Amino acid sequence: MSYTKKDLITTSNLTKDEIYHFLNLAKEFKALNNSDVKKAKSLYGKTTVNAFFENSTRTRTSFEIAAKRLGADAINFSASQSSAKKGETLLDTINNIVAMKTDIVVLRHYSSGAAKFVAANTDAHVVNAGDGLNEHPSQALLDLLTILEAKGSLENLTVAIIGDIFHSRVARSDIYAMKTLGIQVKLFGPPMMLTGMEAFGCKICKSMQEALEDTDVIIMLRIQLERQDDEVPFPSVREYSNFFGLTKAKMKFAKEGVIIMHPGPINRGVEINSDVADDPRYTHILNQVENGVAVRMAILHTLISNKQG
Structure with a gap:
C-alpha cells in the first residue's frame, strides 16, 4: 500500500x-x-x-x-x-x-x-x-490519469492552465500534483484572475499565443462567478472570449498532438468554443x-x- x-x-x-x-x-x-x-x-x-x-x-x-x-x-x-x-x-x-x-x-x-x-x-x-x-484533489488525479492515457507518460510535459485560476480549486490541486511529477505548468488569464499565482512558481503567460505554443496539454477553466463577491473583472463576456477564450483560430498556435481538457461545466462560447470543445482531434473532456x-x-x-x- x-x-x-x-x-x-x-x-x-x-x-x-x-x-x-x-x-x-x-x-x-x-x-x-x-x-x-x-x-x-x-x-x-x-x-x-x-x-x-x-x-x-x-x-x-x-x-x-x-x-x-x-x-x-x-x-x-x-x-x-x-x-x-x-x-x-x-x-x-x-x-x-x-x-x-x-x-x-x-x-x-x-x-x-x-x-x-x-x-x-x-x-x-x-x-x-x-x-x-x-x-479538489480527486479532480487533479483524474486529470493526470487522462493525460497519462493520452500521452503514454507524464514525463517531460508542459501543461497550460487558462482562465479563472484565482477562483479555481482544480487549478491549485493540479499545480501541486503536476509540480511534484516534474510537469512544467504555464498559467494564463485576466490579470485579476492570476492574483498571487506567482507563489506557485509557474510561468505566467502574457498572451494566449504564449500559453499555447509548445504546450502538450491545455486545461481550460470556466469563469466562476459564484465565487466572486466583487464586480466581474472584465467588461463583457464577449471581450473575455476574444482575449482568453479558446477558439479554432487560436488553435493555430498549438502544437500537433495537443489535448484539451476542462473540469466542467463548460460555458460554451465563453472560455471555449463548441467547434473546439467537440473536435475529436483535441478534446478529452468526456474521457475526464x-x-x-x-x-x-x-x-x-x-x-x-x-x-x-
Whole structure:
C-alpha cells in the first residue's frame, strides 16, 4: 500500500509514489468499468455519504457510482434539505452522519479548509470533493490519469492552465500534483484572475499565443462567478472570449498532438468554443468524466483498505 493516510484532503502533500498508486489502481478499476459486470466487493458492507454543501453533478454522481460499484451503500446528503438550514454547525452535521456508522464522508463545502477541519475532528475517512477556493484533489488525479492515457507518460510535459485560476480549486490541486511529477505548468488569464499565482512558481503567460505554443496539454477553466463577491473583472463576456477564450483560430498556435481538457461545466462560447470543445482531434473532456469514476473508486478502495489493514 503506497498511501496510508486516513483521508484525502490535498494534493500538496502527495508523493510521486502516492500519485502513481492512485493512477495505477484507477487503471484497474477502469478496466472493471468497461467489463460486463461492473462490480467489486472491497467496500461491501460499508457506507459512504456524499455531504455536499454546494451544487454538483459530475463529482457527486461519480462518487456515488464509484461507491456502489465497490459494493458500498452510498447516500447523498443535500445541505439545502438538512438541519444546516436551521443553524446546525458543519461539525455537528457531520458528527450526526458519522454516528449512523458511516465509514467515508465525501465532503464538498463552500469554505476553504472545511475538509481538513472535519477530517481532524472525526474518525471517519474524509475525502475532499472541493472546499471553497482551496482544493479538489480527486479532480487533479483524474486529470493526470487522462493525460497519462493520452500521452503514454507524464514525463517531460508542459501543461497550460487558462482562465479563472484565482477562483479555481482544480487549478491549485493540479499545480501541486503536476509540480511534484516534474510537469512544467504555464498559467494564463485576466490579470485579476492570476492574483498571487506567482507563489506557485509557474510561468505566467502574457498572451494566449504564449500559453499555447509548445504546450502538450491545455486545461481550460470556466469563469466562476459564484465565487466572486466583487464586480466581474472584465467588461463583457464577449471581450473575455476574444482575449482568453479558446477558439479554432487560436488553435493555430498549438502544437500537433495537443489535448484539451476542462473540469466542467463548460460555458460554451465563453472560455471555449463548441467547434473546439467537440473536435475529436483535441478534446478529452468526456474521457475526464469517465476517468473520474475509476479514480474515485481507487480513492475509496484505498482509504477502506488502510482501515482494514
